[in-house]
Amino acid sequence: METVSQSPSVMMAEDRSSTEPSSDPNPCPICLASVVEESYLDQCFHKFCFNCIVRWTSIVASKRSCAPSSFKCPLCKTENFSIIYGYDGTSFQQHYIGRSVRNRSDFFSEAHRYRLKCYYSDPGNLADKLQVSRYWKFRKYLQQNHFLPNWLRREIQALMQEEDVDIIMHHVVGVIDSLRRNWLKNSRNSTETAQKEFRLSVSEAARPFLTGRTERFVNESELFLASGLNIDAFDKAYTEHLGWKIPGIEHDEPLEHIPAVPYLYILDEDSDGDGN
Known part of the structure; x- marks a missing residue:
């Protein structure tokens, strides 16, 4: 039997299939539910759930022969290099593609x-x-x-x-x-x-x-x-x-x-x- 490859968006949506449809006018474009832990792509600034966009990029990366250093936005296809998250009004964190999440060396002051x-x-x-x-x-x-x-x-x-x-x-x-x-x-x-x-x-x-x-x-x-x-x-x-x-x-x-x-x-x- 032939195996049908699913798109990252479909796989992510299935992971949250038990979630009730969101009434949020601006839901996460991947899971279609209210955004959890807002994150933004560094070039086009489209907003996603942090876990959704990280997992989406991981799925895309897994289909490549070598680890990518950039990825295209699932909405507008703009090339992006990192995910901005954890913004508290004065500072933020940044996850670069191809690197482990929330793992910043002590040198980063x-x-x-x-x-x-x-x-x-x-x-x-x-x-x-x-x-x-x-x-x-x-x-x-x-x-x-x-x-x-x-x-x-x-x-x-x-x-x-x-x-x-x-x-x-x-x-x-x-x-x-x-x-x-x-x-x-x-x-x-x-x-x-x-x-x-x-x-x-x-x-x-x-x-x-x-x-x-x-x-x-x-x-x-x-x-x-x-x-x-x-x-x-x-x-x-x-x-x-x-x-x-x-x-x-x-x-x-x-x-x-x-x-x-x-x-x-x-x-x-x-x-x-x-x-x-």
């Missing part, structure tokens, strides 16, 4: 959680407050930033939820250092060209590892470099700008009292170089 949360928040006009345009205009990108490796390590750890990311970190640092050396040799390059080269090169270096979060990672890297701040000062400026209170980050001074010009710009002249 409050600082990692805060940085991961930043990727789901609008930074608003933080680029203006940290004066990103001055960073490029006054060619501060020619200076080496000694805080960058540690900042990148934490950033990539937060995004990938992996502790050992030094190979990726050194790869990105190497790309940025190579750009800086080329810029020093070719000082006639315009700042607009340098900025485009930076964004393109860092994006190409990070995309194989960060996939859908690459563009935001490039934006955050540019913010950090342009700020001229160390990691602690950058965290403080970032969280106070967003109005967050993060354990381990001092908030004894409001953002408006932080100097508007980061320390790397102290020696800059306010003029545009026209002698005025």
